[in-house]
Amino acid sequence: MINGYVRNGDLNAARKLFDQNTSSRNVVSWNSMITGYVKHDHMPHAQLLFDQMPVRDVVSCNTILSGLYKIKNPEGIYHSILQMGRIGLRPNEFTFSIVITAFLNTVFNVLIPQLHGLILCLALNSSVFVGSSLMRGYTDLRNCEGLHQVFDEILVKDVTSWNALILGYMDLGLTAKARRAFELTPEKNVVSWTTLVNGYITNKKLNEAWSLFNKMSERNVVSWTVMINGYVQNDKFVCALEVFLSMLRSGARPNHFTFSSVLEACAGCSSLLMGKQIHSNVLKFGMPLDVILSTSLVDMYAKCGDIEAAFSIFESIPKKNRVSWNSIIGGYARHGLATRALEEFERMMKCGVRPDEVTFVNVLSACSHGGLIEEGERHFNLMGTKYGIQAGIEHYTCMVDLYGRAGHLEKAEKLIKGMPFEPDVVVWGAFLAACGLYSSLELGEFAAEGVYKLESDHPAVYSMLSKIHGEKGVWGTVFELRKMMKERHAKKQKADAKPEHLQEYDPT
DNA sequence: CTAGGGTTAG
Numbered sequence: 092m093i094n095g096y097v098r099n100g101d102l103n104a105a106r107k108l109f110d111q112n113t114s115s116r117n118v119v120s121w122n123s124m125i126t127g128y129v130k131h132d133h134m135p136h137a138q139l140l141f142d143q144m145p146v147r148d149v150v151s152c153n154t155i156l157s158g159l160y161k162i163k164n165p166e167g168i169y170h171s172i173l174q175m176g177r178i179g180l181r182p183n184e185f186t187f188s189i190v191i192t193a194f195l196n197t198v199f200n201v202l203i204p205q206l207h208g209l210i211l212c213l214a215l216n217s218s219v220f221v222g223s224s225l226m227r228g229y230t231d232l233r234n235c236e237g238l239h240q241v242f243d244e245i246l247v248k249d250v251t252s253w254n255a256l257i258l259g260y261m262d263l264g265l266t267a268k269a270r271r272a273f274e275l276t277p278e279k280n281v282v283s284w285t286t287l288v289n290g291y292i293t294n295k296k297l298n299e300a301w302s303l304f305n306k307m308s309e310r311n312v313v314s315w316t317v318m319i320n321g322y323v324q325n326d327k328f329v330c331a332l333e334v335f336l337s338m339l340r341s342g343a344r345p346n347h348f349t350f351s352s353v354l355e356a357c358a359g360c361s362s363l364l365m366g367k368q369i370h371s372n373v374l375k376f377g378m379p380l381d382v383i384l385s386t387s388l389v390d391m392y393a394k395c396g397d398i399e400a401a402f403s404i405f406e407s408i409p410k411k412n413r414v415s416w417n418s419i420i421g422g423y424a425r426h427g428l429a430t431r432a433l434e435e436f437e438r439m440m441k442c443g444v445r446p447d448e449v450t451f452v453n454v455l456s457a458c459s460h461g462g463l464i465e466e467g468e469r470h471f472n473l474m475g476t477k478y479g480i481q482a483g484i485e486h487y488t489c490m491v492d493l494y495g496r497a498g499h500l501e502k503a504e505k506l507i508k509g510m511p512f513e514p515d516v517v518v519w520g521a522f523l524a525a526c527g528l529y530s531s532l533e534l535g536e537f538a539a540e541g542v543y544k545l546e547s548d549h550p551a552v553y554s555m556l557s558k559i560h561g562e563k564g565v566w567g568t569v570f571e572l573r574k575m576m577k578e579r580h581a582k583k584q585k586a587d588a589k590p591e592h593l594q595e596y597d598p599t
Numbered sequence: 600c601t602a603g604g605g606t607t608a609g
Contacts, residue, residue, distance in 0.1 A: 153601040351607035
């Protein structure tokens, strides 16, 4: 009865019934009520009921655990399973699949092999559910052997187990193994295909991804979005937009994931015309404008040159988060409106939103574009002392740029010599641009020497070196800098995603 | 009454 109301989403009716039947309450009615609160994101209420229960069973615990997972509280999960042990409740398949999934990408993932041991003791390793979550766990730990072994232990493998195997191999960078697993999958579904396509994309094999995508007999909104986003992440913005148009022609309905990616494509190729059309599509499709989608719109308008439209959408976001603020501050910085950028930063602080590294990159670059030296220095110092954010190489680059543009080449030089990083091509690029701007041959040589010492180089650096001797426009260098900054970011991501030693398994 | 696989923003 109570569960009927919970299923229909009528939490109040469920609670009413629950409160009335004090005498005939059983564990199931308590659990149903807790389920209702968890489903509707009322964790405190769920927790309260759980604490009030006269007798708790494993389902009560599992429900709380899934609630804690939903609000991303792995620490709470950890304490809850300890508590479970003290009460003497034996965890079941549900418990383990929830707990393992909740520990993914957290510091608690080191416990996953230990949970695996417990699972073996309780003879739960043959479960498909436990098995596939364990597979995600070993993937998270970058343990290929574990991944394979857990898969083998699953008694009756279903398509989800196979998909977890494909995904695991792809996450580990083993595209050939993933492909083999895909071929061996008995009943491939659209998820199997999409996992493979997305895996090729994250492993930078765009052509493989595209040819596979074209062979798909069935595509859903996720498959389309994966392909669109794949092109966006690889800077093939026009391709992304073309795929989106095919998607619309096919009659598939885009969702907020799709639109976020498509808007990023518009931003990437600075197409205000297309961006506006996508915006009207968002409205036409009746997409709920959540924070993420709205922020994508803000960013698109800012990058396509319509900063006022960006601002007006930004203002319309009821619950602006850190990314939204970063987006508008970055937008103002890009448009050279340093004062407005700083004003938004102050407003962000007033709203109690904590800044992060990106915030300060944007703030500092606003200062550098606006020639606000003291303000830039102030924020550069404040980011560590007041906000506890360590300055990264990107922030130093902004400061070098700031001093350089203002003609304070000695200050820039001093900063480079004193910074806790080896200067990279981007730093030298910023410095060189300044040397070019102020025709400083002497310091240009200092930079040239620095560049020479780097293992990696960049053609843009040479073009700037040559620029010191005259010619070319100033705007060219700004563009080159941006490009290098972006590439630095891409390289960092790539290094995190797949270590080289895993590459050798891949013959293609 | 509780659980596993594919997609979003700076």
